[in-house]
Amino acid sequence: MLAISDLVVRYPKADENALNHVNLTFKKGEFVCVLGKSGAGKSTFIRTINRLQPLTTGNVTWEGTNLTELPETKMRSFRSDMVMIFQHFNLIPRMTVFQNTLTGSFGKRPTYKNILGLFSEEEQRRALEAIKEVGLEKHANKRVEALSGGQKQRVGIARALLQDPKILLGDEPVASLDPTTSRKIFELLKRIHEERELLSIINIHDVHLAKEFATRIVAFRDGQLIFDGKPNEVDDHVFTEVYQ
Numbered sequence: 001m002l003a004i005s006d007l008v009v010r011y012p013k014a015d016e017n018a019l020n021h022v023n024l025t026f027k028k029g030e031f032v033c034v035l036g037k038s039g040a041g042k043s044t045f046i047r048t049i050n051r052l053q054p055l056t057t058g059n060v061t062w063e064g065t066n067l068t069e070l071p072e073t074k075m076r077s078f079r080s081d082m083v084m085i086f087q088h089f090n091l092i093p094r095m096t097v098f099q100n101t102l103t104g105s106f107g108k109r110p111t112y113k114n115i116l117g118l119f120s121e122e123e124q125r126r127a128l129e130a131i132k133e134v135g136l137e138k139h140a141n142k143r144v145e146a147l148s149g150g151q152k153q154r155v156g157i158a159r160a161l162l163q164d165p166k167i168l169l170g171d172e173p174v175a176s177l178d179p180t181t182s183r184k185i186f187e188l189l190k191r192i193h194e195e196r197e198l199l200s201i202i203n204i205h206d207v208h209l210a211k212e213f214a215t216r217i218v219a220f221r222d223g224q225l226i227f228d229g230k231p232n233e234v235d236d237h238v239f240t241e242v243y244q
């Protein structure tokens with residue numbers, strides 16, 4: 001279980017809180033889409049969960065361990081339970097699909113092996129398996145810079161799979177993609193989510209996609225949690241509340 005309690009984030013020099021006393025609890029198996037207009041706090045929320053963004057006050061507890069109290073050294077093993085996929089993919093453009101995917105195992109290996117690029121046969125086998133799982137087997141040896149946006153996001157997902165996560169975080173992973181490709185990426189995410197019994201929490205601007213794929217929707221406005229419910233409860237009234 002992931003529990004977020006009384007979470008406040010205020011950026012340095014900001015006059016207002018980016019997130020204001022947010023309380024939420026998520027369970028394994030939930031596919032959560034996070035809605036809100038630009039600046040509502042979605043990205044801050046996702047990034048605070050894995051401590052890419054420090055919180056100001058409040059607690060994030062994962063399977064009984066309060067992550068806010070953990071020193072950075074101990075955070076490493078907990079952080080490997082969580083993976084993040086990004087709007088701009090965060091890949092290394094001149095490296096191949098295979099090489100980018102292998103970097104997903106970095107968090108679990110000694111630094112010298114990462115620097116020297118030493119990967120065991122088992123790690124290489126797992127990378128190829130992940131590449132297959134996202135449907136990129138024909139492109140494994142292509143440089144990432146030669147791929148389409150949708151293919152790049154598939155590499156981002158393959159890299160995430162290598163980490164063997166329990167929580168999948170998405171910071172607008174389809175915001176740079178066309179509607180058809182966005183849908184395909186969501187189908188892939190949902191399939192992986194179900195097969196691996198993950199907790200997935202994904203920011204998205206497309207309300208239709210969110211309603212179609214999510215099992216639960218939460219929405220922010222001006223840093224406040226203003227909706228937490230089932231996709232079919234997102235009616236015109238809620239839509240107006242979120243986006244007005």
Ligand SMILES: Nc1ncnc2c1ncn2[C@@H]1O[C@H](COP(=O)(O)OP(=O)(O)OP(=O)(O)O)[C@@H](O)[C@H]1O
Pocket residue numbers: 011012014018036037038039040041042043044045
């Ligand atoms: N690094 C930062 N420094 C200062 N203020 C920030 C920073 N990042 C975000 N903010 C502010 O915090 C608030 C929430 O921003 P956030 O990026 O979380 O919103 P969002 O809902 O993800 O928006 P978008 O959909 O445009 O990505 C906004 O008022 C924003 O201006």
